[in-house]
Each structure stands twice: as structure tokens, then as C-alpha cells.
Amino acid sequence: MNGLKKEIKMGREAILESIKKNKPELLTVPEIKKEIFAEDINVKEVFKDNIVLVGGRIKEINIETIDAEIKESYAKAKRIVSTSSKTTLGTVSVSKDTDPHTLEDIDLAIVEGELGVSENGAIWVTADTSIVRALPFITNDLVIILDKEKICLHMLEAYDIISNRDRNFGVFISGPSKTADIEQCLVVGAHGAMSLTVFLV
Amino acid sequence: MKHSEKAEIFNKDEAKVNWHDKALWYVREKRDNSAHKVQGWEYLRELGSGIKANVLSNLDEYLIQFESNAKKNGIHVHWASNAEEHNEIVNSILVKHDAKKVVKSKSMLTEECHLNPYLEKKGIEVIDTDLGERIVQLAKEPPSHIVLPAIHKTKEEVDVLFQEHLGTKPSQGNPEYLVSEARKHLRNKFLKADVAITGVNFAVADTGGVVVCTNEGNADMGVHLAKAHIACMGIEKIIPQEKHLGVFLRLLARSATGQPITTYSSHFNKAEEGKEMHIIIVDNGRTEQLSREDFRASLHCIRCGACMNTCPIYRRSGGHSYDYTIPGPIGSILSPGKDLKKHSSLPFASTLCGSCSNVCPVKINIHEQLYKWRQVIVKEEKQPVIKKAVLKTAGVVLSKPGLYDFAGKSARFALKNFPKFMIYNKLNAWGKARDLPEVKNDNFDEWFKKRNKDG
Ligand code: SF4
Numbered sequence: 001m002n003g004l005k006k007e008i009k010m011g012r013e014a015i016l017e018s019i020k021k022n023k024p025e026l027l028t029v030p031e032i033k034k035e036i037f038a039e040d041i042n043v044k045e046v047f048k049d050n051i052v053l054v055g056g057r058i059k060e061i062n063i064e065t066i067d068a069e070i071k072e073s074y075a076k077a078k079r080i081v082s083t084s085s086k087t088t089l090g091t092v093s094v095s096k097d098t099d100p101h102t103l104e105d106i107d108l109a110i111v112e113g114e115l116g117v118s119e120n121g122a123i124w125v126t127a128d129t130s131i132v133r134a135l136p137f138i139t140n141d142l143v144i145i146l147d148k149e150k151i152c153l154h155m156l157e158a159y160d161i162i163s164n165r166d167r168n169f170g171v172f173i174s175g176p177s178k179t180a181d182i183e184q185c186l187v188v189g190a191h192g193a194m195s196l197t198v199f200l201v
Numbered sequence: 202m203k204h205s206e207k208a209e210i211f212n213k214d215e216a217k218v219n220w221h222d223k224a225l226w227y228v229r230e231k232r233d234n235s236a237h238k239v240q241g242w243e244y245l246r247e248l249g250s251g252i253k254a255n256v257l258s259n260l261d262e263y264l265i266q267f268e269s270n271a272k273k274n275g276i277h278v279h280w281a282s283n284a285e286e287h288n289e290i291v292n293s294i295l296v297k298h299d300a301k302k303v304v305k306s307k308s309m310l311t312e313e314c315h316l317n318p319y320l321e322k323k324g325i326e327v328i329d330t331d332l333g334e335r336i337v338q339l340a341k342e343p344p345s346h347i348v349l350p351a352i353h354k355t356k357e358e359v360d361v362l363f364q365e366h367l368g369t370k371p372s373q374g375n376p377e378y379l380v381s382e383a384r385k386h387l388r389n390k391f392l393k394a395d396v397a398i399t400g401v402n403f404a405v406a407d408t409g410g411v412v413v414c415t416n417e418g419n420a421d422m423g424v425h426l427a428k429a430h431i432a433c434m435g436i437e438k439i440i441p442q443e444k445h446l447g448v449f450l451r452l453l454a455r456s457a458t459g460q461p462i463t464t465y466s467s468h469f470n471k472a473e474e475g476k477e478m479h480i481i482i483v484d485n486g487r488t489e490q491l492s493r494e495d496f497r498a499s500l501h502c503i504r505c506g507a508c509m510n511t512c513p514i515y516r517r518s519g520g521h522s523y524d525y526t527i528p529g530p531i532g533s534i535l536s537p538g539k540d541l542k543k544h545s546s547l548p549f550a551s552t553l554c555g556s557c558s559n560v561c562p563v564k565i566n567i568h569e570q571l572y573k574w575r576q577v578i579v580k581e582e583k584q585p586v587i588k589k590a591v592l593k594t595a596g597v598v599l600s601k602p603g604l605y606d607f608a609g610k611s612a613r614f615a616l617k618n619f620p621k622f623m624i625y626n627k628l629n630a631w632g633k634a635r636d637l638p639e640v641k642n643d644n645f646d647e648w649f650k651k652r653n654k655d656g
Contacts, residue, residue: 012280015436015484019261022492027258029441030251032448036241050461096474100426101392119239119451120461133473134425137418137465155462156447163443164408168473172450172466177418180458181333181349183356184224185376190332191387192418192465 034156043118043151050121054175055188056196063201073197074141077108083131084112084145100134109139113146119154122174133169142193148200203546208518222516229510231459248448250564253501256439263406263439270409274471277479284314287483291431294479298429300395306420307331308400309347310433313526328390330419332383339366345520348457348506353519397423401434403449407442410470414463421467429477436487437500452562456505490538495573499534501563508557508567514550530557534570548574
């Protein structure tokens with residue numbers, strides 16, 4: 001181990017030295033002119049279309065009816081984890097100490113999204129809102145609840161809000177897990193959630 | 202073996218070649234549709250290219266900044282000059298955790314370092330978890346494409362592989378059935394894994410975090426269940442600030458598969474409580490490429506695969522014919538820098554039509570670099586006689602400013618307008634049984650006459 005450590009240190013110095021010697025003259029970082037990406041569109045409607053495009057479902061609902069709406073969409077779900085206070089449907093509770101392996105047979109996870117992106121139907125979910133990081137991935141089906149006021153036009157706007165925040169883990173989720181690795185046939189439900197329903201409230 | 206010889210093997214099954222060609226062209230078309238929908242797409246590409254140029258010009262400082270921010274967040278940072286060091290570091294982390302089972306999410310870097318055979322020799326089970334990667338792993342083959350690793354396999358072939366290795370029922374290649382069986386098989390692996398290894402799509406200097414993009418969610422299933430996460434990155438994966446992800450995430454998936462974004466874009470900033478996160482920063486020839494002025498822009502590459510999907514040679518020769526971790530146009534630029542002798546035929550595996558440069562989201566001048574490598578190789582390597590002759594002609598056209606202008610300032614013209622005997626000759630395996638990109642030869646005579654007159 002000692003020998004290895006020494007080598008690793010040499011790796012660092014050698015790499016940095018070699019870069020210094022070989023890099024081109026300093027070029028400035030381009031400034032991002034966001035106005036070039038400006039578009040006069042209904043961000044909410046485009047967001048909805050894009051959710052469908054990426055294989056998800058979306059419903060705009062009234063917050064009072066959310067339990068009924070989720071029940072209707074996922075009638076068979078029994079083991080449900082909800083980390084959102086907006087619904088009372090959770091049947092399995094989790095905390096920061098929950099071993100993610102125990103979530104292996106969760107039918108449905110309900111989490112809150114922090115913001116949505118119109119251009120691609122992506123929703124920002126962090127470890128703060130999912131409590132257990134594995135939850136949105138290991139669950140069979142996923143529901144994300146999102147405030148309809150919180151939809152950005154594009155990714156650059158989204159990063160204006162989220163960049164450089166203190167964070168452990170965050171993920172943009174755009175639709176259910178999918179793969180096209182077998183002859184380019186798109187199949188929904190690879191390793192992560194087999195379905196995604198977004199409830200806009 | 203030369204690229205053209207390997208391509209010839211692939212070309213034996215003509216039906217499959219046609220199918221491969223079509224499958225990739227379909228992805229290319231999806232890319233076009235997707236890119237056209239973005240307001241300011243060309244400006245976005247310029248930004249991507251400009252940010253990457255800045256990165257290369259300040260790479261050492263960004264890496265130091267990245268390291269210090271990552272360490273502040275409790276991440277262990279390692280540096281590896283080459284593949285051996287990289288593999289040893291991975292192993293030392295596995296030893297520390299007494300890990301016997303590893304799940305890996307797609308990483309061309311670990312492929313480049315031949316990590317799997319190294320770990321397997323030490324008795325460690327390494328499972329590739331991206332479905333395409335798992336398919337080629339079962340078939341004991343390397344990936345043939347950087348985004349679509351099993352694009353060369355038909356569904357019937359996958360069916361047979363799964364029957365043999367996963368005990369599935371014959372399904373005549375039913376994709377839904379095969380994916381659901383793979384899901385069960387891999388879920389079991391995720392639940393039992395000790396350590397998860399992932400690649401890195403972007404490493405952010407001002408946060409010290411890394412971003413990994415997948416459609417399947419395999420990186421997350423691995424990382425969030427295992428005790429430790431090892432993220433392996435080439436030094437060129439750095440971007441200056443987190444807000445720049447807003448540029449690259451808009452470019453990446455659209456260029457790769459035509460999706461507006463991958464299903465999951467995961468930002469790993471700190472290890473989960475009670476777990477460990479390691480990042481290995483790898484050189485393995487990259488600083489050498491940085492020293493080559495003509496070729497350094499190849500380090501802009503964000504590994505979207507668009508240049509492969511559009512390349513008429515790649516589509517009709519298959520990724521394995523390149524015999525290099527990164528195939529296709531970009532691989533043909535990266536590989537000669539690694540081993541000029543071994544890969545000297547790759548820069549010739551191109552029509553120089555320029556399609557690769559046209560689709561590249563970070564505006565790498567791929568076809569120009571291919572042409573430049575040819576010049577280097579012709580000087581340094583012995584060439585077969587006829588290839589030399591063809592090259593000479595290309596050289597003549599491209600070296601005379603007047604003619605070059607006449608040719609529309611593009612190597613494309615010259616190559617498109619070569620007479621058939623030059624393209625479809627015995628030594629040029631490309632010409633066999635196929636048409637190169639739509640070629641109109643009407644202008645050739647005129648051009649040829651003028652060329653003779655102008656001397
Ligand atoms: S060279 Fe450009 S087009 Fe090719 S894989 Fe890299 S980024 Fe994509």
C-alpha cells in the first residue's frame with residue numbers, strides 16, 4: 001500500500017506538470033448570452049408535451065384531490081413510500097437511516113420535485129426530498145409532485161436556480177427508466193422506475 | 202490487421218451491414234430532428250466548443266480547483282498517470298472494503314484501461330450493468346459503439362445469448378421479454394454488490410462534484426446500494442462551473458440519441474452518510490494529445506457518438522473493425538496518438554465528407570484532423586503503393602490554394618468527385634458492394650480538365 005501511495009502522488013505531480021507544459025495559451029470562458037435561447041412559449045404546456053415525449057404521464061390536478069388521483073393511477077400499489085407531506089398514501093415509512101436494500105419490493109414511491117424544465121420534461125429531485133437516495137430508482141413506479149409555478153424554460157435557467165447550492169445528491173429525472181439497447185427498440189422499465197406520473201399542483 | 206481488412210470481415214454478411222447502416226442512420230435522423238427543435242442550437246454548439254477550449258487552456262488549474270472542492274466534500278481523490286495506475290488504485294479501494302462483487306456503469310475509460318480482465322484475474326466479479334454493455338460482456342466482446350455498445354447485435358442474437366447465460370426461454374428476440382429478464386438478473390447483482398464503479402460525463406471544477414448520465418438508471422442503482430462509489434474520469438472531463446452543465450446537458454443526449462435529455466442526469470457531490478466516494482483522475486495519454494497542437498481539440502469530445510452515427514464508413518464497417526476503445530471518426534483521431542503503427546490505417550477509414558464535423562456538438566474539426574493524421578502517417582509509415590497514389594491526388598487538390606478554393610474550400614468536394622476507379626478499387630474495401638455518400642461525378646471531367654490546364 002505504501003508503495004502505491006507514493007506512485008499515486010507522483011501521478012498527480014506528473015499530470016499537472018505535463019499539462020502545464022503542453023497546454024495552449026489561456027482562452028477566456030465564453031459568456032453565455034441567454035437571450036439567444038429566448039422563446040415565447042407556454043412553458044407549462046411544452047413541459048407537459050415533453051413529459052409525454054419521454055414516456056411519462058402528466059396530470060394537472062387540484063391539491064385536495066391528490067390522494068384520489070394517485071390511487072386511481074396506481075390502484076394496485078400496496079407498499080408505498082411517500083416523502084411528500086402533500087399525500088397521506090404512504091404505507092412504509094423511511095428515514096435517513098433506512099437501508100436502501102429493504103426498499104427492493106416497493107410498489108410506489110411518491111416524492112416532490114423542486115423544479116421542472118420545459119425543454120425536456122426533466123424534474124430536479126434531490127436527496128433532501130427523496131430522503132433515501134435509492135428511492136426514486138429502486139421503486140417499481142414513481143410519482144413526482146411538482147408545483148406548476150416552478151417550470152423553467154431551459155436547462156440554463158434551471159441551473160441559475162440550483163447551481164452552487166450545498167447538496168449531497170441531486171438528479172434530473174426525465175421520464176421512466178428505459179433502454180434501446182436491443183435493436184434500437186425502445187423498452188420502458190430497465191433498472192429504475194417502470195413508470196413515471198407527474199402531478200402538477 | 203488493417204481497418205479495411207477487418208471491415209471486410211464485417212462486410213461478409215451483407216444483410217446485416219445494411220441493417221447496421223440503417224439502424225445508425227435512424228439515430229442520426231433523430232439527432233437532426235431534436236437539434237432543429239432547439240432555439241439557438243448553433244450558438245449552443247459554439248458555447249460548448251468555447252468552454253472546452255477554455256478548459257484545455259487552463260486544465261491544470263481547473264483540476265486543482267476540482268480536487269480541492271471535492272476533498273472539502275469528503276470525496277477521496279486519486280490521480281493515475283496511466284491505465285496500470287488506474288487499475289491498481291481501483292483494486293486498492295476494493296481491498297480496503299473487502300469487496301468481491303462490483304457493479305459497473307458504462308465507462309469507456311475503464312474499458313480503455315482494461316479494468317475488467319484485471320479485476321477478474323484477482324477473483325473479483327465485475328458486472329457491466331448498462332444493458333448493451335452487459336450484452337457484449339456476455340458475448341465476451343468489446344462494445345462496438347460508445348453510446349450503443351451492442352448496436353452490432355440483432356435481437357435474435359441477444360435472445361440466444363440470454364438463453365445460454367441467463368437461462369431465458371426462446372422468444373425470437375422479443376425485446377420486452379429480454380429487457381424484463383435482464384432487469385431481474387441485474388437487480389439481483391445490484392442488491393449484492395459491494396462497490397459501484399461509474400464513469401463520469403462531467404466533472405465540475407467549482408463544486409468538486411461529478412455528473413453521470415444514463416437512461417436506464419444503472420449508475421444510480423449501483424451507487425446508492427453499494428458501500429462505496431468509485432468514479433473514474435479522464436482529465437478532460439472537467440468543466441469550469443456548474444452552470445455550464447446547462448450547455449452540455451442540452452447538447453449531449455440530443456446529439457447522442459435525439460432525446461431532449463437522458464432519463465437520469467445524476468449529480469454526485471458527497472458520499473451518503475456512512476459510505477465512501479472516490480474519484481480517480483486519469484491521464485493515460487491525454488496530456489500527450491494536449492501537446493499536439495493539430496489534434497488537441499479532440500479532447501473536447503463529450504462522447505455523444507454522433508460522429509459515428511453519421512459516418513458512412515463506420516455505419517458500413519462496424520465498430521469492431523476499428524480495433525480501438527473509441528471507434529469511428531473521433532476514435533480514428535485519438536488512436537494514432539496512442540500507437541501510430543498499430544492504428545495507422547484508421548485515419549484512412551474516412552471519406553473526409555465532413556459529416557462528422559457537422560454534427561459534432563462541440564465543433565471538433567474531425568475530418569480536418571483525420572486529413573492531418575494522414576499527412577503525418579504518410580511521412581512516417583510505409584504505405585501500400587496504390588493508397589499513396591490516391592493520397593497524392595487528394596494532396597494535390599488540397600495543397601493548391603486556387604484549386605482548393607475552386608473545390609468549395611472543402612475536402613469533401615475532392616473526395617466526392619474522385620472518379621469511381623479511385624474509390625472503388627481493389628485496395629479500397631469501402632468501395633465494395635456499396636455506394637459511398639451520394640456522389641455526383643458530372644463535374645469531374647470539367648474539374649479534371651481545368652486542373653490540367655492550371656497545372
Ligand atoms: S467527436 Fe464530437 S460527435 Fe464524435 S463523439 Fe465526440 S463529441 Fe460526439
